[in-house]
Amino acid sequence: MTFNLKQTQQQIKNAASQVGEPADFIARRLKAVELYSRLPMPTMQEFSYDGWSLLPSDDQFKLATLEPSAAAINAAQQNDKTDVSLHSFASDQQIIDEQVPAGVRCESLHQAMVEHPEVVAKYFMSVISANQDRLTAYHQAALNSGCVIEVGAGITVEQPLEIHQVQDATNPHQPLVNHLLVVAHPHSVVHVVQHLSSVGTVANLANLMVEVVAEPGSEVHFAVLDETDANITTYLNRRAHLAEDANVEWAVGMMNAGNVLGDIDAELIGEGSKADSKLIAVTGGHQHVGLNNRVTNRGPHSTGLINQRGVVLDSSELIFNGIGQIVHGAHGSNAEQQNRLLMMSPAARGDANPILLIDENDVNAGHAASVGQVDAQQLYYLLSRGVPEHQAKRMVIRGFLSAVLTALPNRQLEEQMITLLERKLLNE
Amino acid sequence: MSKLEIKDLHVTVTDEEDKQQQEILHGVNLVMNTGEIHAIMGPNGTGKSTLSQTIMGNPSYHVTSGDILLNGKSILGLPVDERARAGLFLAMQYPAAIQGVTNAEFLRAAMNARRPKDDQLSVMDFIKELEKNLNLLDMSDEMTERYLNEGFSGGEKKRNEILQLLMIKPTFAILDEIDSGLDIDALKVVARGVNSMRGDNFGSLIITHYQRLLNYIVPDVVHVMMGGKVVATGGPDLAKRLEKEGYAGLRDELGLKIELTDEN
Numbered sequence: 001m002t003f004n005l006k007q008t009q010q011q012i013k014n015a016a017s018q019v020g021e022p023a024d025f026i027a028r029r030l031k032a033v034e035l036y037s038r039l040p041m042p043t044m045q046e047f048s049y050d051g052w053s054l055l056p057s058d059d060q061f062k063l064a065t066l067e068p069s070a071a072a073i074n075a076a077q078q079n080d081k082t083d084v085s086l087h088s089f090a091s092d093q094q095i096i097d098e099q100v101p102a103g104v105r106c107e108s109l110h111q112a113m114v115e116h117p118e119v120v121a122k123y124f125m126s127v128i129s130a131n132q133d134r135l136t137a138y139h140q141a142a143l144n145s146g147c148v149i150e151v152g153a154g155i156t157v158e159q160p161l162e163i164h165q166v167q168d169a170t171n172p173h174q175p176l177v178n179h180l181l182v183v184a185h186p187h188s189v190v191h192v193v194q195h196l197s198s199v200g201t202v203a204n205l206a207n208l209m210v211e212v213v214a215e216p217g218s219e220v221h222f223a224v225l226d227e228t229d230a231n232i233t234t235y236l237n238r239r240a241h242l243a244e245d246a247n248v249e250w251a252v253g254m255m256n257a258g259n260v261l262g263d264i265d266a267e268l269i270g271e272g273s274k275a276d277s278k279l280i281a282v283t284g285g286h287q288h289v290g291l292n293n294r295v296t297n298r299g300p301h302s303t304g305l306i307n308q309r310g311v312v313l314d315s316s317e318l319i320f321n322g323i324g325q326i327v328h329g330a331h332g333s334n335a336e337q338q339n340r341l342l343m344m345s346p347a348a349r350g351d352a353n354p355i356l357l358i359d360e361n362d363v364n365a366g367h368a369a370s371v372g373q374v375d376a377q378q379l380y381y382l383l384s385r386g387v388p389e390h391q392a393k394r395m396v397i398r399g400f401l402s403a404v405l406t407a408l409p410n411r412q413l414e415e416q417m418i419t420l421l422e423r424k425l426l427n428e
Numbered sequence: 429m430s431k432l433e434i435k436d437l438h439v440t441v442t443d444e445e446d447k448q449q450q451e452i453l454h455g456v457n458l459v460m461n462t463g464e465i466h467a468i469m470g471p472n473g474t475g476k477s478t479l480s481q482t483i484m485g486n487p488s489y490h491v492t493s494g495d496i497l498l499n500g501k502s503i504l505g506l507p508v509d510e511r512a513r514a515g516l517f518l519a520m521q522y523p524a525a526i527q528g529v530t531n532a533e534f535l536r537a538a539m540n541a542r543r544p545k546d547d548q549l550s551v552m553d554f555i556k557e558l559e560k561n562l563n564l565l566d567m568s569d570e571m572t573e574r575y576l577n578e579g580f581s582g583g584e585k586k587r588n589e590i591l592q593l594l595m596i597k598p599t600f601a602i603l604d605e606i607d608s609g610l611d612i613d614a615l616k617v618v619a620r621g622v623n624s625m626r627g628d629n630f631g632s633l634i635i636t637h638y639q640r641l642l643n644y645i646v647p648d649v650v651h652v653m654m655g656g657k658v659v660a661t662g663g664p665d666l667a668k669r670l671e672k673e674g675y676a677g678l679r680d681e682l683g684l685k686i687e688l689t690d691e692n
Contacts, residue, residue: 376487381524384484385538385592386512395529395537402528402575 003058009033012141015063025113025120029063032130032140036061042133042263046353047290047319049261053205054235055138060173064144071199072168103155104190109146109179119150123183127211127241127267135235139177139207146179149192151218153185160191160223160409169231170200176232177207184218184246191221191409196256198228205233212240214248216270223251223408227420230257230285237263244270244299251407254281254289255420262291268302268330276305278404282424283316283348294323297333297363306337308352309401313425315347323355324365331362341371342400375400394425430499430515430599432483432631434458437494439475439482452478454656455494460649462599462631467642469635469667470653471675471688476635477521479653480602484518485511498600513542515599519589519606525577531588532558532572535595542596561594565621582609590621601625602633607641619644639671654679655686 009030016026041054055061100106105116113120130140147163167176184190194210206228214220220240228234234256240248248266266275275295283289295304310318324335339352354367374396382392398405398418408414439453452475460466470476482489483496485508495502503511526534535558540548558572565587577585586606593601603622607615622632622645634645642650642664650667652660654675659682660666670678679686 375524378524378526380486380508381520382526382534383508384512384518384520385534385596386509386541387534387537388509388541389507391537391541392509395526395534399526399528399575405528 003037005037008061012063022113022117029141032137035131035137036134036141039134039137044290045321046351052259053233063142064175069168069170071170072166101157103152104157105150107148109148112148123213124181127239128209128237139209142177143179144177148181150183151185151188151190154187156189160193162193164195167198167206167228167232169198169202169204172202175205180210182220183213184215184220186215187217189219193223196226196228198232201231203231208236210238212248214240214242214246216243217245219247221249221409225253225417226256228256228258232258234258234260239265241267242270242273245272246270248275250277251404252279253417255424259287260289265294268297268299268304271299272301273299274303278407279308280401280404281310281318283318284313284424285316287316290319292321292323297326297330297335300330301332302330303334307403308339310341311397312341312348312350313344317349320352321355325357326360326363328359330360333363335365337367339369430462432460432600433497435495438492439478440490440492441488452656456658458658460631463628464648465632466649467634467647468651468653469670474653475656476653477604480518480604480635483602517593517596517598517601519593519603521604523577523585523589527575527578529576530573531576534576538596561591564624565591566617583614586610586618590618594621600631604635607636616644639667642667
């Protein structure tokens with residue numbers, strides 16, 4: 001079956017109207033369907049995702065507004081121990097716990113487009129453009145959940161805001177097309193934790209975006225714990241725009257079990273802005289994960305750091321592309337990156353590719369990459385104290401990943417991540 | 429009583445440059461029992477560290493002939509962690525650092541590895557034992573929440589090795605140059621720790637260049653290694669004599685044709 005533009009637009013228009021979306025947001029969706037029909041898929045260096053279901057089949061392209069299953073709601077509520085916990089589905093978007101700190105607004109995307117349309121109009125898809133490629137167009141067209149966090153100027157939020165997103169995969173054709181928008185107004189400080197999981201074993205896709213708008217002098221710490229199951233095929237795109245003296249830290253933990261095509265990006269636009277992009281990934285089974293981690297220095301005296309660590313088990317594949325770009329005019333800038341992989345099985349495939357694109361002379365740039373085995377010295381030391389080999393290996397792996405683990409905003413989260421990590425390493 | 433026996437041990441290592449096997453130990457014999465402290469002295473490059481690493485089972489060292497017996501049973505076929513759980517401990521000259529794993533967590537893992545699954549150490553018992561040993565070694569509580577050896581000074585690393593010794597309570601502890609890089613105060617602290625372990629159920633093999641450490645941990649038996657062999661065995665007096673006369677003197681007296689690494 002070929003893609004039917006008019007019919008798809010009609011379905012989306014009807015579904016969006018039914019849940020009460022404003023007309024201009026529906027118009028954006030319809031425009032995106034048209035973009036989808038003519039834009040190409042993105043390409044990733046050193047990585048192929050041929051044959052993946054990153055998009056629905058032509059006849060299944062629709063705005064999915066199924067009610068969440070009881071299992072999904074239950075899973076979301078079980079994780080409801082944090083300040084802000086939100087689960088949102090197109091037809092049932094609600095904030096479970098509304099203890100939002102003063103000076104912070106946290107709304108479902110649906111709520112935001114109805115109650116604060118000016119915020120959505122100004123910031124939504126301002127960092128990532130829908131007409132970038134077919135996947136971003138699909139995102140805007142078929143978006144079915146999301147949330148907007150806005151932090152007022154000068155507000156400091158100490159406690160991390162945790163958003164737990166449960167993908168309901170109990171039925172076929174339940175894509176999770178989710179958008180998280182963080183707007184940090186000047187000189188605000190905020191910690192956000194996005195926790196992704198899934199229920200159900202039916203193959204489904206996830207198309208996830210995070211946009212961070214870091215206004216002058218603001219500070220955004222964004223952590224991700226991803227533990228979705230093997231049946232979920234994920235496209236993710238997380239990007240930050242940094243104004244002058246803004247500071248953004250990514251601390252991403254990819255502990256999921258399905259295939260992933262991912263882009264993490266920080267655009268250092270303002271002078272003196274700084275991004276620190278940390279990521280860990282553990283792949284196992286027959287999983288394939290390809291990640292671009294990009295920092296672009298545009299403003300002078302900006303600093304871009306990338307630190308990626310991966311552990312590759314079984315017959316999985318993990319590709320890290322660290323892309324450090326310094327554009328002409330970004331004088332006095334810094335770009336440093338490290339991409340390291342630990343290969344735990346002879347059948348595993350991994351690659352760490354540092355890519356430096358530098359168009360300015362007055363800069364500091366460096367990179368380090370390695371693909372290797374468990375550190376023999378560390379392992380020997382632990383064994384010599386009687387720690388059994390499987391446990392000793394896990395400790396060494398944890399040490400290898402600690403640069404990111406220790407960047408998580410609190411010990412509780414660090415322990416959560418370690419638990420996920422231990423679970424993934426259990427078969428090792 | 430437990431017994432550790434080294435029998436005519438020949439050990440090779442792979443030379444990093446030419447990838448050739450090179451024999452370091454040429455037939456070492458040594459017997460020690462619990463209740464005894466032995467010291468091994470010897471010049472640089474004579475195989476002292478090779479001996480200690482081989483006893484522990486470091487995979488870089490290959491036993492070509494001879495045997496290592498613990499209570500009459502060969503341990504050559506045992507992997508490193510099993511040797512440790514069988515009662516061996518090696519305080520290392522260059523302990524590895526592991527970020528992300530706290531000292532306390534590591535200690536508990538090591539202690540629990542020796543206990544049955546249904547009788548793991550309680551947090552209270554662990555803390556009590558830890559406090560006692562930290563006090564003995566003049567170490568602060570904060571050391572245990574730091575990552576394992578990460579950013580530790582040379583002296584802190586050595587103390588941490590002794591802390592592990594006190595917590596794990598092995599049957600035989602090999603201390604490989606535990607005195608190197610320690611000032612006199614730290615040396616006394618380390619000696620206090622080791623001496624507190626002395627008793628019928630503990631034996632130790634102390635490897636050192638210098639006699640100084642042996643003023644604080646008085647050995648029952650002193651062995652001298654040269655050229656990959658034990659060439660002399662005696663009481664504490666032997667160490668004092670070496671301090672006075674040097675290794676060359678003993679070598680000449682024994683009529684050995686061995687070139688000492690640091691000799692001109």
